[in-house]
Amino acid sequence: MFHPRRTLRALLLPLAAGLALTLAPAPTAQAASTLTNGGFEADGTGAAVPAGWSEYGSAGASYVEAGGHAGSHRLSHWASTAYQVETYQYLSGLTNGSYRLTAWVRSSGGQNSAYLALRNCGGTEQRTDLPVSASGWIRIVVPVTVTTNQCTVSITSDADAGNWINVDDLTFAPGTGGTTVHGADISSLAKSEAQGGTYRTASGSTADPLTVLRSAGMNYARLKVWVNPTDGYNDKAHVLALAKRIKAQGMKLLVDFHYSDSWADPGKQTKPAAWAGHSYAQLKTDVYTHTYDVLNALKAQGTTADMVQVGNEINGGMLWNEGSTSNWPQLAGLLNSGYDAVKAVSSTTTVALHLAEGGDLDGTRWWFDSAVANGVRFDAIGLSYYGYWHGAPADFQTTLDDAASRYGKPVFVAETAYPFRLDSEDGQENIIDLDGELVAGYPATTAGQTRWMNDIASVVEAVPNGRGLGVFYWEATWTAVTGNGWDPTDPASGNGWENQALFGYDDRALPATSWFGHR
Secondary structure (H helix, E strand, C coil): CCCCCCCCCCCCCCCCCCCCCCCCCCCCCCCECCCCCCCCCCCCCCCCCCCCCEEEECCCCEEEEECCCCCCEEEEEECCCCEEEEEEEEEECCCCEEEEEEEEEEECCCCCEEEEEEECCCCCCEEEECCCEEEEEEEEEEEEEECCCEEEEEEEEEECCCCEEEEEEEEEEECCCCCCEEEEECCCHHHHHHCCCCCECCCCCECCHHHHHHHHCCCEEEEEECCCCCCCCCCHHHHHHHHHHHHHCCCEEEEEECCCCCCCECCECECCHHHCCCCHHHHHHHHHHHHHHHHHHHHHCCCCCCEEEECCCCCCECCECCCECCCHHHHHHHHHHHHHHHHHHCCCCEEEEEECCCCCHHHHHHHHHHHHHCCCCCCEEEEECCCCCCCCHHHHHHHHHHHHHHHCCCEEEEEECCCCCCCCCCCCCCCCCCHHHCCCCCCCCHHHHHHHHHHHHHHHHCCHHHCEEEEEECCCCCCCCCCCCCCCCCCCCCCCCHHHCCECCCCEECHHHHHHHCC
16 A cells, blocks of 8 residues: 555546436347447548437437547537437347457546446346546447347436547457456454454444455455564464455455565565564575465465465565665565465465556556566566556556556456545544545545446456456455554554445445446
8 A cells, every 4th residue: 555645636527326317229220240330430520320320319419529539530428408318239140149349438427327338139238337537548348148149239328418428449349358356455354353343234234344245246355464563463363364254255365465564565665673684585585484384374274375466566676675676686586486485385376466556657567577577477467556646547547458468467456445435534634535636527425436446347347358357445344443543553543544445434335345246
């Protein structure tokens, strides 16, 4: 977790909560088995009904205009008054099977709903909401299984006056979608419960938070490991105990090694006190021994780690100064020592390397280019992406897609989160507590938090070649509980994150837990 200086961002129109309009026009007589005019280049600017497409709803709210993603034109939805419109195309004569709609989109935000859908395909309608992005184009996908040799491609807006979307370069082709990791970091949970923290279902019944999260669709839990923390939590013993509960829920386990006694992130990578005077050669042994010890103990109790992070947000390296990025050969040696330990315990465990700054294309390339050049071994790439710090969603997509293709590895969001309110429940100032800090189009409401998570999951789902694994929400269970603050050396420290947990100030599961059910 990294807390850089706050930066102010302008808000677009607030996201409005509302029910989507269900539109069901009759199929057009011009049905074909391939998508026609997906780039909206067949007509000039101002065409109300693009060639090959049909329109239903508010007249004049759907039209072609200049300013395409790849070509000269795009489809836009906009009106000076509230509107509901669908631009659609009916496909027939399809071979039954799995298909994927891909499109490049932009959106002002603020609509009751704005989405792409595949319907009348023989099964449940599949939708993907348009992420809010006023400038950069974002690619999204909608997968579907066609069982009736037909399908309707739909672009739908239910919007207030002035809301707009741009859609371009649609393709409909055989393919699949979805993500496999719908996870959360719950490292704070053991201490929270020990200090009296309670968790409730959305309806208010006291419950095991793991049961609540699992029932919402969570399938992967992330736990950090500190070597010898002052408060005794997040150590080997507590990880082992929580791992039993995680696996008992049928969830997978990611173990996040910090190689420190406290927080490790781009601003600090402090060696554990017990390793402080060790030589570089000894540090390589320390990394191996510590990694092997924790993972072998997990394996021995029947809770083998499914994925392991060798280091946490290691943009500047780890175990400073010996493992700094100013000495790549030494950093590579430490990372490979961790990799070897993981594989010695379980050859099938995925080894991930984790950076912060998910919107930083140049920095991510520099780091992984250096790692590859120095022979670092890894199986997957994890990026932290906090939209209020790490750039626009379009920049994040560019970085994520590039990492997947450039290194040929699966990618995932190792950390993200979003506030559902701005005020603090305890005496600690929240890390994000001002409107000006928010991502444009995503208010600090339960709806805004839910929208953020679903949109980030959609960005990961759209990574080409199926390399987008999924998302981990950061610290879903870190509610305001006295004694469970940010500083493990200070029992009186507060929590600056409770407004970004997935349980509210009344301890009830929040609507954003529904994101675990994303495809």
